Amino acid sequence: STKEVLKSVLNSNTQTIIGGGDLVSVFSSLDPRTYKLEPNVFVSTGGGATLDFLANGTLPGIKALG
Numbered sequence: 001s002t003k004e005v006l007k008s009v010l011n012s013n014t015q016t017i018i019g020g021g022d023l024v025s026v027f028s029s030l031d032p033r034t035y036k037l038e039p040n041v042f043v044s045t046g047g048g049a050t051l052d053f054l055a056n057g058t059l060p061g062i063k064a065l066g
Contacts, residue, residue, distance in 0.1 A: 002026050010035035017054070020047025 006026060009016055018027050024045050044050050053059050
């Protein structure tokens, strides 16, 4: 299930990006005792923006700050 895959990823030592409202909802429904929340986990409700960032390495707002 999605919950089991997400828990496995959260319990690994990999950089994790949770993007999109649906996946964030699944994350929010998990019992915090079933995973370790490390500083390498980034949660964003912006699924489309997350995909743009991963594809292009930046976003217009970030680019404007630089």
